[in-house]
Amino acid sequence: EAGVAQSPRYKIIEKRQSVAFWCNPISGHATLYWYQQILGQGPKLLIQFQNNGVVDDSQLPKDRFSAERLKGVDSTLKIQPAKLEDSAVYLCASSSPLVDTQYFGPGTRLTVL
Amino acid sequence: AQKITQTQPGMFVQEKEAVTLDCTYDTSDPSYGLFWYKQPSSGEMIFLIYQGSYDQQNATEGRYSLNFQKARKSANLVISASQLGDSAMYFCAMRGGSAGNMLTFGGGTRLMVKP
Numbered sequence: 001e002a003g004v005a006q007s008p009r010y011k012i013i014e015k016r017q018s019v020a021f022w023c024n025p026i027s028g029h030a031t032l033y034w035y036q037q038i039l040g041q042g043p044k045l046l047i048q049f050q051n052n053g054v055v056d057d058s059q060l061p062k063d064r065f066s067a068e069r070l071k072g073v074d075s076t077l078k079i080q081p082a083k084l085e086d087s088a089v090y091l092c093a094s095s096s097p098l099v100d101t102q103y104f105g106p107g108t109r110l111t112v113l
Numbered sequence: 114a115q116k117i118t119q120t121q122p123g124m125f126v127q128e129k130e131a132v133t134l135d136c137t138y139d140t141s142d143p144s145y146g147l148f149w150y151k152q153p154s155s156g157e158m159i160f161l162i163y164q165g166s167y168d169q170q171n172a173t174e175g176r177y178s179l180n181f182q183k184a185r186k187s188a189n190l191v192i193s194a195s196q197l198g199d200s201a202m203y204f205c206a207m208r209g210g211s212a213g214n215m216l217t218f219g220g221g222t223r224l225m226v227k228p
Binding site for chain 2: 031033039040042043044045047048054055089091093095100102103104105106107109
């Protein structure tokens with residue numbers, strides 16, 4: 001069974017530029033999560049989707065971050081415009097109702113200069 | 114609000130010895146789940162073990178076991194027979210009723226296995 005796929009693995013941009021990350025969850029997993037992990041900290045949830053609907057986006061900085069999961073499968077997370085403090089690893093995870101465990105992708109390491 | 118605390122920023126263990134990584138949690142929900150993940154330098158979060166709040170027995174998965182003490186609100190990870198490949202960051206996380214399915218993570222413990 002293929003795991004959670006993410007791309008790109010690394011991205012370097014300058015502040016005020018835009019960036020987008022892509023995630024494809026494990027096949028059949030209805031729930032998809034985006035986490036932000038700042039260096040030296042544990043991951044923090046940004047947004048949770050159930051199929052193509054948003055379940056929780058209370059910690060998403062909506063003035064600059066947006067996310068979508070239009071067809072209920074893959075998802076994109078966008079930052080526009082980026083700030084220095086957005087430098088982090090962005091992790092995507094998915095889970096199914098039958099198995100409560102969240103499985104993570106390899107992450108995208110973003111550096112904002 | 115839920116909170117996870119990992120008090121050991123870093124630990125050393127000799128290869129082939131056992132090691133315990135501490136995790137305490139705080140929640141008012143009667144139903145919750147506790148998870149441990151391993152994060153090697155490559156960055157991927159690898160699921161290790163799960164314990165449900167109503168599970169009567171401590172969870173085990175190969176060399177990993179979870180020492181669940183509900184009254185003390187602790188969920189320590191025990192790794193037996195440490196291997197060099199166990200060197201990584203380890204995160205304790207909790208999923209609780211009031212937070213839906215989202216995971217709340219601790220700050221992590223860096224484990225270094227010495228040959």
